[in-house]
Amino acid sequence: MDVRRLDTRRADFDAQLTALLDRAPETSADVTRVVDGIVADIRARGDTALLELTNRFDRRTLNSAAAFEVPKVQWAAAWEAQPADLRAALEAAATRIRAYAERQKLAPFAFTDEFGNTLGQEVRALERVGIYVPGGKAAYPSSVLMNAIPAKVAGVDEIIMAVPAPAGELNAVVLAAAHLAGVDRIFTIGGAQAVAALAYGTATIPPVDKIVGPGNAYVAAAKRAVFGRVGIDSIAGPSEIVVISDGGSDPRWMAMDLFSQAEHGEDSEAILISPDAAFLDRVAAAMAERVTTLPREKIVRTSIGERGALILVRDLAEACALSNRIAPEHLELAVEAPRALIPQIRHAGAIFVGRHTPEAFGDYCAGPNHVLPTSRAARFSNPLGVYEFQKRSSLIECTTDGARPLAQIAGRIADAEGLQAHALSARDRG
Known part of the structure; x- marks a missing residue:
């Protein structure tokens, strides 16, 4: 399969890396114009606009905005209908996510200064948040757990979930995950119109204080448009992974770790960095062999061909410096002594330590959140966590x-x- 090979020793390396990492423009003018119109329409006409837009974009024939809400009995039924092994897996993942989130809670504090005054900090949870979850045939129960559980741990009063239902199709596993995670209300709305409705509220959709969760270019542009009226988690870009290997890992493992992000979409980014040229050859061969086994082979081939790379470096120190330059969403340290490299890593959304820690564990059940900064935002942003659903007030007495x-x-x-x-x-x- 086609995968570019780069070498830091080459004079044109910087230019090649820049071309690889160069993303498309922020948001096209066409997308922005459409989204601005949708947001303005929702603000002006509320449920009437939301109903029209949902019927048009999601190919539905609803007559009333009241039909957007999914009854709780339907969630409970969806949970009971899942196979026992899937329920057990979801419960195990939820338990681990909750245990990690519990350790993230901000704490109030107070102290007395030299003049006898009291200074401190009060911590309060947000009152209502909206979580956006992709819908239709897509099934992302992990996104429900990752977005809703930290909000619950933070003490958020009400969690509103927006999930599109194209042609009326609503994924039962997503409903089951919402039941497990403690979501309060679900509305089958999507796209920019869902973001606008959550931000400004309608007669049917209550306005929220913050909107979190992934979505397409229109959802991302809408989140940017309503920021300030509400808080947002981030403007998410395509999925990314960087793997640093010393050459001692199984090439087949490395191939599939790269594919685990490439299969998200054609614009995903998957990069392997190693000082061992022969190892990069073996990984390339493993990629060519294993890609044919994937249902999403076409997507993976496009992603790897356009955004993938195998990069030869002088040593692991240079590998770490290069990773910091990329500032990836996910970073795997597939080396013999991974902890020795951690102090050299400055920019990464999540760090997966050692050969037996694939990024896929983080996506589903390790515990830390899988909502991570992309597009080099790891230089200044954090993973989604409980602290995103809490706010602080200074205390002066x-x-x-x-x-x-x-x-x-x-x-x-x-x-x-x-x-x-x-x-x-x-x-x-x-």
């Missing part, structure tokens, strides 16, 4: 005596800024 020194400090700085009301307000306490 001054005593009569403790206010006096602060009055002098604040008053003098306010004078320098030319804000007399601030200065006088402070000095009134002094």
Whole structure:
């Protein structure tokens, strides 16, 4: 199969890497124009617009916006209808995700300063959040668990799930996962119109405080458009994986680890970095052999051909530096002594340590969240976590005596800024 080979020793390496990593423009003007129109329509006409858009884009024939909501008895029935082994797997994954999330909760604090004043932080959960889940024939119960469970652990009062149902088709496994995760309400709406409805609210859809979850280019553009009215988790890009190997891993494992992200879509990015040229040859051969076994072979071939690479480096230190430059969503350290490399890794959404830790574990059941920064956003962003569903309020409480020194400090700085009301307000306490 076609996969590009790069070598850091070559003079044209930087240009080749830049071409590989160069993404399409942020959001096309056409997508932005369509999304802006949809958002404005939802704001102006509420349920009427939502009903029209859903019927048009999702090929439905609903007569009332009340039909969007899925009764809870349907979720429970979907859960009971799943095979016992799948229910057990979902329960095990949910337990692990919850256990990890419990350790992420922010805590309030308070202390007394040298003047006897109390300073601190209060932590409160968001009141209502919306989670967007792809729908139709797609089945992503893992996304339901990863988005809903941290919100529950944070103490969010109400979780609203939006899932499209093209031609009325709604995946039962997704409903089962919502039942397990503790989602409160489900509406069969999708696309930019769902994001707008969650952000601004309609007579049927309650407005939320934050929207999380993956989606297509229209969903991403809508999340960007409503940011500020509500919070969002991120603007997600295509899936990414970088694997660093010392040449001691099974080439067949490495091939499938790369394919695990390539099968997400034609624009996914899968890169293997190693100082062992012969090993890269063996992985290339394994890729050619194993790709023929995949139901999504065509997608994988396109992804690897356009966004994949096998990169030869001088040593593992250079491999780490190169990975930091890429700042991948997922990073596997498939080496003999992986922990020795961790201090050298500065930018990665999630780090999978050792030969027996494939990225696929993180997607489903390891425990840490699989909603991760993409498109080099790992340089400044975090995985989705409980902290995304909590907010902090600063706490300041001054005593009569403790206010006096602060009055002098604040008053003098306010004078320098030319804000007399601030200065006088402070000095009134002094």
